[in-house]
Amino acid sequence: MNKEREHWGSRWGFILAAMGSAVGLGNIWRFSYAMGEGGGSTFLIIYLLSVILIGFPVMMIEFAIGRRAQTDAIDAFKKLAPKSFWVIAGGMGVLAAFIILSFYGVIGGWSLKYIFSYLTGGVSGNTETYFTEFVGSTFEPIGWQFLFMGITVAIVMLGVQKGIETSSKWMMPILSILLIVLAGYSLTLGGAGEALTFMFHPDWSAFTDPSVYFAAVGQAFFTLSLGMGIMLTYGSYLSPNEKLTSSAAYIIILDTLFAIIAGLVVFPALFAFDLDPTQGAGLVFIVLPTIFEGISGIGLVVGVAFFILLALAALSSGISLLEVVVAYLIRRLGVSRKLATLGIGFIIFLVGVPSSLSQGAVSIEVFGDPFLDFMDKFSGSLLLPLGGLIVAIYGTWSWKSDELLEHTDLKGVAWAPAFLFFAKFVAPIAILIILVFGMLSW
Template sequence: MAHNREHWTSRMGFILAAAGSAVGLGNIWRFPYITGENGGGAFLLIYLAMVFSIGLSLLVAELIIGRSTQLDPAGAFKKLAGGAWPLVGYMGILTAFLILSFYCVIAGWTLAYTVKSVTGSILVSDLDQVGSTFNAFITDPLEPVYYTAVFIALTVFVALGGVASGIERAARFLMPALFLILLVLVFRSLTLEGAGEGLAFFLKPDFSKVTWDTLLAALGQAFFSLSLGMGAMITYGSYLNRHDDIATSAVAVTLLDAAVAVLAGLVILPAVFAFGATPSAGPGLTFITLPSIFAQMPLGALFSALFFFLLAIAALTSAVALLEVVIVYFVDEGEANRRKVALIIGVITFALAVPASLSLGIWSGYTIGGKGLLDALDFFTNNITMPLGGLLVAIFVGWTLRRTAVAELVDGSAIAPVLVSAWHFIIRYVAPLAIVLILVNGLGLI
């Protein structure tokens, strides 16, 4: 029911909510270790260039689709073009739901590690022992499931309030809290003895370390860090008022998203070097390397609890956006009651999250294409449906909408004509080529 549609109460409310959607585990968990694996400063520069060109252009494209239709992703494509295009919207909704089902499992780990930081059970300097503790936790059949349930309940609670009283209100509290905790942790990390080496690694480019894989990693990180290709920004864009400024709002969201990634790097990499750990430790950097570092740090329990609580906040704002993509489809297309839909989708999400969690432990023998359920869902969404969705959005906006898209972009915005032309060129030619590279790389074809 688009005519009764809720809207953001202010531009700042939208920016904080959209930034909350974009800012997630990818910024704070994934970005530092990807940077560590790809040589530091040079990767950072390439990532920033990618996110403010290709990433920003795709974000604008999704917001145009949402604002112009005031509808869910499937309804938006149906209204704008019809034919087979609504399938792109349905794929985005499916992608959001599947990501939510395993994302909540990993987000539950952040809640658990917040508690374990307070009790001190993970704060051990021996890396092997911390690794064993983490492995024992994620393979346990009950404990991770409990924390997953708590996290899903929190996500549903925020969504129950709707756009203004739920999502926007939560973002107005959670996003400033996230930045405050980040700044406290950055100060602690930079004042550690030996942190200078990590700071230099992160901020001083060494282009001799740049390879083709570095470029692909930066491109992928720029794409995934903005929550593109899953219907989230189309959905949030649909709550914009008809003449809200898309261009400057998109720039603000991208700035906040990139700022969180950079600050997370300033938290983690100086600390890693200060304690002689390796920056290329991969995904284990957060749940294995960092607890051992916090164990050796004065007031380590406090800073560890703050860090994992920070991760939980970032995960929550993203999970709310993923859930909203699914909710708004049933509200728009089926005129269903928001509260009932939110509760039902929450229960279904948990029903899929349980086997995803167990696939790391007692159900690890059951595989899909050689992968456990959690890893299979992660591969399918991150390597196939998200980039494919982003590619089709770029083609749709750049080629099918064409002049309509440009008119939508300048409506309510004072953007310079040269920037409009640059955006149109990127969305028509550069972005599709870049996403094809992400897609073929994710499938291991290059």
């Protein structure tokens, strides 16, 4: 039975939803962590160039495929390139979204736990001990993971307009306000000068370090939710006459601003308290709570505001990941949105339980890594870049140049030849390097 496909209620609803997907945990803590290890402003310069020269072309191709096919990530390639191997890209996107959400829900649950902790008195004692005892327990992290997944399922179950679009319209403004307020406050703590120098004064010697390029290109690629079927799926809910260029530009600009402002939240506070910015996940759950404890009077308020920010960022990405899988199941099985969302949401929750337990409760390792770390590496180092590479090659080599420009609304545009060059050569080569480097490091 063919059902009429849902569409976005407005252009800005689509932009906010796609932006919500791009703005996630990676913007709030991973960007700052990667920037801390990558030489500060050196990393930022390479990241910005990567977003423009690589991220923009790949995003345009994903949007174009989705808008033209008007179906889910897997069926899009079956429809546009029947009986070909290109469908692998769609399958990898759906699988990646499934896997990422399974452990993303665990970390999202942690953020809800910390909101509750700050609302009921804050993180007491040693922050590292508090974190390790919490994630190392058996049942409590799973309970918070279940709550996070329940909220995600409830939003996606409401549909594209009533659920995803409506939630994005209120979540993104709240996210923006919280981020700007926290950045403004962080700049008053005494580390603003060092932070601004670190973020915006280039260390030219760092440009000779190849790892900075890998980190910056990888961050640009992954923060934009490319290669996981999200932008393709969201593009499929666009009407055929919707323009893509300005929408993609808005999403990339706003996502980048979020990342930079998040850096203005983290780095001034770290320098003010003389702490190390290269702490990974600990930056959020161990180092920043230490800072909040040191803020007299309003530490609890700042703490709860930050973790609300983190939870909303996780949720905005979580609903986009779930929608990729739900869209496929609705079409493939012919079931209702409610049944597809409830069923696959619960399965993803169950798959995420080993990730939660592997953080200390039970020793669950794959190739020497805790289960959560393995799932992260498998999706990030293999599925995403490989899926993104196939999408980029399909759009630039399966379609003729005139077709690509027509499908991306760039036919007759002055800078179309430059777009073709970067989409056809620079982006695939850069993604291939990220793929090889990721697999070697794994």
